[in-house]
Amino acid sequence: MQIVHATDELKDHWDNFVKNTSPDGGLLQSWGWGDFQKSLDNKIYRLAALDGLGQLQAVTLLIKHDLHFEYNYLYCPRGPLVNTLKVDDLTALFNEIRKVAKDEKSFSLRVDPPWLIGNEARLTDYGFRKAENEVQPKCSLVLDISKSEAEILASMKQKTRYNIGLAQRHGVKVKVSSEISDIETFWQLIKQTSGRDGFKPHAKEHYKKMLEAFAKTGTIKLFMAEYQNKIIAVNMVSYFGNVATYLHGSSSDIYREVMSPYLLQWQAIIEAKKVGCQLYDFGGVNGRSFHNKMWQGITRFKLGFADEASVREYIGSYDLVINPVIFSVYKFVKQIRG
Numbered sequence: 001m002q003i004v005h006a007t008d009e010l011k012d013h014w015d016n017f018v019k020n021t022s023p024d025g026g027l028l029q030s031w032g033w034g035d036f037q038k039s040l041d042n043k044i045y046r047l048a049a050l051d052g053l054g055q056l057q058a059v060t061l062l063i064k065h066d067l068h069f070e071y072n073y074l075y076c077p078r079g080p081l082v083n084t085l086k087v088d089d090l091t092a093l094f095n096e097i098r099k100v101a102k103d104e105k106s107f108s109l110r111v112d113p114p115w116l117i118g119n120e121a122r123l124t125d126y127g128f129r130k131a132e133n134e135v136q137p138k139c140s141l142v143l144d145i146s147k148s149e150a151e152i153l154a155s156m157k158q159k160t161r162y163n164i165g166l167a168q169r170h171g172v173k174v175k176v177s178s179e180i181s182d183i184e185t186f187w188q189l190i191k192q193t194s195g196r197d198g199f200k201p202h203a204k205e206h207y208k209k210m211l212e213a214f215a216k217t218g219t220i221k222l223f224m225a226e227y228q229n230k231i232i233a234v235n236m237v238s239y240f241g242n243v244a245t246y247l248h249g250s251s252s253d254i255y256r257e258v259m260s261p262y263l264l265q266w267q268a269i270i271e272a273k274k275v276g277c278q279l280y281d282f283g284g285v286n287g288r289s290f291h292n293k294m295w296q297g298i299t300r301f302k303l304g305f306a307d308e309a310s311v312r313e314y315i316g317s318y319d320l321v322i323n324p325v326i327f328s329v330y331k332f333v334k335q336i337r338g
Helices: 008-021 031-039 091-103 149-155 158-169 180-197 204-214 260-274 293-302 324-337
Strands: 002-005 044-050 056-066 072-076 108-111 139-144 173-177 220-227 230-240 243-251 279-284 311-313 318-321
Touching: 002 091, 008 031, 008 044, 008 056, 031 044, 031 056, 031 204, 044 091, 056 091, 072 091, 091 108, 091 318, 149 260, 158 260, 173 260, 180 204, 180 220, 180 230, 180 243, 180 293, 204 220, 204 230, 220 260, 230 260, 243 260, 260 279, 279 293, 318 324
Parallel strands: 072 108, 243 279
Antiparallel strands: 002 044, 044 056, 056 072, 108 318, 139 279, 139 311, 173 220, 220 230, 230 243
């Protein structure tokens, strides 16, 4: 197996491979995600594994994250992606990743591939160790939307169906937008949401550049709930491969009684069916292998759309330590900062 640094000539082949290989759609290993990261001034590497016929068998998007004092680490979001039917030995790929890490003087590499629990040895055999925290969701709720709208609704909990109808009876309207200017509305609402739910949002520029990178191709869309001539909730949803993914959500501190978040999810599911998606990924929830008290409310909300049997449990984040001393200092500083 030959490992190469992918150039633009491989772009279409890369994305086709990602869509056909990644069970979660593969947005975070797509070519466009690399371009988006470059727009944030992050250096990236695209490594491709080719067989003897020049066919892609594995891809790895690496993102360099710079820290203070010229230290940095590499991150491979929801990757690497591997054709497991043809590739069993990842030695050559990980050797090239190690070379990149050493050239960049990175103290560690983090990966969180979309591999279900039971595949941990595919990383630990190469020296990776379980990370102490997760970057991407350890457990995600994934709904099969290949059925009819009526069947999907019937499979939801009664309260969820009721709240979708309640929002409609209140006159909540949903518009779909790809306008960059609508990020300002999203940003104002996500500041309210983060203050209410206790999480730290990305900077406004992050969301703006994400929409700029993907809006023209219809890969990312905003779903905006309007009530009494006010936008009271906005969701950001991606459509890549045959999977639609709920990326970010925001809602106002007022008018919560009209249940607009339920209608937004339902409209995003309807849109996903229109564009040919087979799955709708609600994103992170609590599961058997992961529990966060802060996620109890959002887990309850999402499980109204699908039962616990639809929860995917991934192996989670793993670290390959390149410089143990700096890695230990990095962990210590993170613990101090909480």
